[in-house]
Amino acid sequence: MIEQISFILNKEVISTGINPALPLLDFIRKEMHLYGTKEVCKEGDCGACSVMVGELKDGEVVYKTVTSCIYPIGNVNGKHVVTIEGLNSGDLIPQQEAFVEEGASQCGFCTPGFIISTTNYLVNNKTYRLEDGINSIAGNICRCTGYSSISRAIENLINKLNEKSEGNSVKSLIAQNVIPKYFANIQTQLREINSSGTLNGFDQKVFVGGGSDLLVQMPDRLLEKNISLVSKEHINFIEEEDDKIIVGAGTTFEEFKNSSIIKKYFPKINNQLNLVASLPIRNMATIGGNIVNASPIGDFTIILLALNSNIELRSSVTGISRELSLSDFYLGYKKLNKQPDELVEKIWFVKPGGEFYFNFEKVSKRTFLDIASVNTAIYINIENEIVKYCFVSAGGVAPVPKYLEQSSEFLRGKKITLETVFDTLKIVQNEISPISDVRGSAEYKRLLLSQLIKAHFIELFPGKISLEALI
Amino acid sequence: MKNEDLIKHVKGESKFLDDLIIPGGTLHALIFDSVIAHGKIKKLNLEKAKSLKGIVDILTFRDIPGKNQIGNIIADESLLAENEVHYVGEPIAIIVADTLETAKRAKALIDIEFEELPVITDPREAYKSGSLITEPVTFSMGDVDDAWANCDLIFEDQVDIGGQEHLYLETQGALSQPVEGGGVKIISSTQGPTAVQRAASKVLNIPMHKIEVDVLRLGGGFGGKEDQATPWAVMSALAALKLNIPVKLILNRPDDLRMTGKRHPYSADFKIGLDSNGKIIAYEVVFYQNAGAVADLSTAVLERTLFHATNSYFIPNVKATGISCKTNLPPNTAFRGFGGPQGMFVIEAALYKAARKLGVPKYELQEKNLIHENDVFYYGQLAKNVNSVKCWNSAFEKYSIHKNIEEVKKFNEENILYKKGIALMPICFGISFTSSFLNQASALVHVYTDGSIGVSTAAVEMGQGVNQKIKIATAETFSVNISRIKIESTNTTRIANTSPTAASTGADLNGNAAILASKNILDRLKKVAAKELGFNDAGLIQIKNEIVFYKSEKTKLKWEELIWKAYFNRINLSSHAYYATPDIYFNRTKNQGHPFAYHVFGTAVIQSKIDCLRGTYEIEYVKAVHDLGKSIDYKVDLGQAEGGIVQGIGWLTVEELVQSRDGNLKSNSLSTYKIPDIYSAPQKIEVHFLENSENDYGPLKSKAIGEPPLMYGIGAYFSILDAMNAFNKNIDIKISAPVTPEKVLTTLYKSSKQLIPNES
């Protein structure tokens, strides 16, 4: 059965029976002949193909930036896609003006992507701060400028817009020329599309979350099999229930990062998660996808392992669900305790309580937007100076995302002392089996994990564990 | 001045190769390449692949009507492998299909068998087994062998330097269309249109005039498209002519990363001797260049390594030897700096080692040895208009470097987790192609009857702003509004025998040619004006802001009217002019001469901070005083400086090419090969252009800007080492770039053998 995908591309309503696994970028360039959106890496690592995707949330249109090269077109069903062509009006818009003024474009190949990310930031935020502005374009790579001129352009732009401070309602953004006039009608148009009944859920054969990893690893296979994508709408949520926090598998990294529930319990995590992928990728990649992808180095998986998470799987055939601990889910390299018809539905962990500590550490070749050489997370609960329970995990040091069981056990009942830390390090070394690869030699990974475990204790117990003793 | 190119860029309206509307029926080509690094092709069966629906043809070397040869300097490179392959990614066949998807499926159906041969990836190993591109080359001055006796201190060591992927955002590609009479039009993403034309002519066996190569702009080049745009252009032309239909060939990113060469990795041995005052008396160095499987531009690159082996320093006794080693890697090629950066890196490493041994700050040694006016470069050129000391002193003053050094010291005393390091980096870079004959260019200027002006030159715009500079130079020559000027695409039919846009010379050569052509027309116009206004002396006519002046008095005659009058009077409104850089030569028997029109100087100070627990680092700032002559366009020049600096830092810090012993590239995607992002770029870059510098060889007194600033990045490397030494002043750091977080951490903790350092 051919399903229709209906969405708005810039001003135009599109209805197409195209394969929903097709990368949005290919549709934009090859079918629609809009050439402002560029292809550079086709794996979500450069931002040259960035587009804005707007969807109705509580009646309002909310936009985010995605890298269209790994975004399945099926995911834009019922949404508004904005390419650089959709931002152009006769005169330069202030974002474009700022880039031209500062010479923030040289060869120009990366530039439309930067303009899109910048625009999305302006549309999405009420007040503008340089730091956030920079963060919003951090997923965009430029080989020519060295970024200085781009930073200056963003700074000038933000200053200029803040001066006027007319807010970010669609109306005021249009008045300031940040977005073109037609944006005013998008809300109504989207409502119409979404109520017209054409947006049936897709036939579910393979379960792709945001598609961000699958489209990198096997775009051709996805296309050939004519696979449909599961719409993730009904599985992105974060809830508190009794003593649990439950996370829908379709929750994106960015939704997790910004969740008020998560922030309440882990005030520092929002910052730490800046180390995880770029904004467009965080907008697409889902927690469930990260878990099922089974990369031994997946940042979210490592964090969830340290939260002693459980997952709930449901068979799409029988409808029967089962639950298991996340650490039992990984059997070997990319081997999962999961049947083909099973879908990860949710993840839950016990709400942190009492005197608890959480830390996440990650080192990669490039600090941001890079896959870790080694990452590790720790969760410790302390009662009367004694570790009541503790969970440590580490990535990049085993064929699977590793729950460091022995080390975690060992720490139970101990006092946090220098000696404890050193003893833990020994056990950690016995639990891991890193291999040499492009992200570092086995030896380095061993050393690095020791250093990062030390970093956990230095960060969490500065009073007890002194830097001098560990450096 | 508004840069019109940028207006198109920010709107996404600039057209790159893949954005062009293609003629109906255009076929798509995909390369079938070697999966092994060295071996004989035992069997190649294309039948199954050819029978796939949608496959139009699969071409091999047998389909080449002319010579299967595209070597530029040395004829050692076949377009398509015949019986043997020499690196992973070497093209074997061209699959031509109705769609790329079909071509991909066919690729999987090609049946090939190899007999594997031994693989060499290490240049020293290649040297030992006699696998060389050409004979070693030595440049020298004085007598090092005698000089060692006069040195108070002598140090020797080995240095290893990694390569660098260009990572131009637009991949390699071309679109070829057959034209009547057996010719072909090639739209190519190349820095060297004539290189494409010449190679195509050889391969296709048709004269060069039947081949038109056109380049609109590149999405970045950095040297990677100087010679290595050629194969793809020629392949698409070969297919287009054989099948008589347009063929488009654009490499996808993985193919581009795997098949194309990079900046050359080097290994080097140096020996440096100083007197007790810190003056360098003698320097001997041997460079082992990892050239890859064929020559490409390696010999020229190596030569520039030798030219810049002493960087900004005067050394009386020097002997530098370059050995171009043949390995089973894709042919390494030009990359911004063209071998110069590697040469400079080694002398900086030598000074670092010497300073450490002597227990003096490195910058003191650097300062003592800076080159001065009328010193002699060791390749025989007298140093003129030397600004090394000026830049050095100006940097110290402007950026309070002494104070910063003290602050860093204090910071390091007070902090355990973080240590800071600081390094100075003077640069001296020669401008001109070192192959003297390439220093020529021509320009074709048309003034149209409405007063608008079209300019064609050999320069290829790839983001470096050469079009903007030529536009400004032309507008200033005519004294007309810049909006009247359009820079045309680079086209071999309009401009013949072009030199590649490379060696930072694009604006110099082509700007000068455009000025000459404009002046020719201007002279004619002055005569027209004089006649029109009834004066005899055209020499007293001037045009200022589109108004004709006589004896500095405004007249009523304006630009548009003047042009129209000229046309009516049958005056030639077009001019073709030719420029060749004067005064340069180089004797390759003696390896002495005057190869450069001039030198670019500068000094940068770089500060970095390392996390001693995690081995990570950040570059806090790069501040430079750079000698640019007179800037034609400040923003373009600033952008070139900033971009070059970050690219240089990337090369020596995070950009690590990982190859396996069997010649496979492991860092084969943007997720495993990391170029700087906005957060890993320095937090602050400040570039100040040296005042009162003028250059008679550059258009409008300017100096070239493209390459030199990249070499400030070398300072970032040594600032990180400085910080590592602050953590532990006794560690002996092996000089091996790039200095990845892995190298930092394993070096900081290498003294303790066990994995848990400081455990007692």
Ligand code: FES
């Ligand atoms: S093309 Fe690089 S992120 Fe899409």
Ligand code: FES
């Ligand atoms: S301007 Fe060339 S990549 Fe950014």
